[in-house]
Amino acid sequence: MASDQLEVRLRGKHPTEDLIYDRLVDAIIDKHLRAGQHLNEVKLAEAYDVPRSRVRRVLERLRDEDVVVFELNRGAFISRPTVEDARHVYEARRELEVVVVKLACQRATPADIARLRDHLQYERESFDRQDPSVNRIASEFHHLIAKIGGNPVFEKMLSVLIRRGVLIQSVYERKSGILCLTHEHEGLVDLIEQDRPEEAAREMIHHFDHILSSLDLSETRRLEADIYEFLKS
Ligand SMILES: [Zn+2]
Structure with missing residues (x-):
């Protein structure tokens, strides 16, 4: 779907930059926007009924997070991460x-655990009905853990990396690949609830081994990505 065809659901006449930012990030996560795709600043401004300068600020924010790149005389594009970026x-x-x-092990309250378990239920249901947003829902689990960890600096850093991870995934995921396995998320919640930080850390590493193995970072895929970049220019 082209950026000018993006479904835009306005909340009020002049959405804030945060809202436009969230809409674009959701569109990337849900794969309505793909790596390498052009973002038309004028059409986005029209779609959101805001001055172009406001759209530009949102795009600059995404550029600062390495999600968008500006090309001279060509405008803004969704970044196309390399294999090295992915690693x-x-x-x-x-x-x-x-x-x-x-940190989440140390700081989680019973209410936090209940929230995590509600989220797991939501994840399972979205997986069963093959919801196209399943990867976004799985990413939200990682956001939740970061929030429960209670350090906003780590939370913000992780948000940026999760967004970049989504882009990487859209370029390098294997056809069969589901990135986050719900039963591994369940294991993590059990360990957080039982305040077993060292085991939770090992489980998280194990989880990331699986996530990485669901990406194709082979030489063949690297060449395909490069060829695409070459054809685009
Ligand atoms: Zn996960």
Whole structure:
């Protein structure tokens, strides 16, 4: 779906930049926007009924998070991550998730555990009905753990890496691939509830081994990605 055909559900006449940002991120996560796709600043401004400068600020924010790139005289595009980007992002994300899950073990309240279990139920249902947003729902589980970890600095860093991970996934996922396995999420919630940080950390590493193995970072895929980049220019 082209950016100008994006379904836009306005909340009020002049949506805030945060709302436009959230809509674009959701469109990436749900694969309405793909890596390498052009973002037409004028059409986005018309769609959201806002000045172009406001759309530009949102795009600049996404550029700062390496989700969007600006090309001279051509405008804004969704980034196309390389194999090296993929390895670096997942390596950083795994280390951060290990820290965050340990904090979540220490700080989770019974209400937090109940929220995690509600989310797991939602994940299972979305998986069973083959919801196209299943990967977004699985990503929200990781956001929730970061929130429960109670450190907004880690939470923000992780949000950026999760968004970049979604883009990487859209380029490099295997056809069969489901990235997050719900039963592994269940195991993590059990360990958080029982306040077993070292085991939760090991489980998180194990989870990331699976996530990485569901990506095709082979030389063949690297060449395909490069060829696409070449054809685009
Ligand atoms: Zn996961």
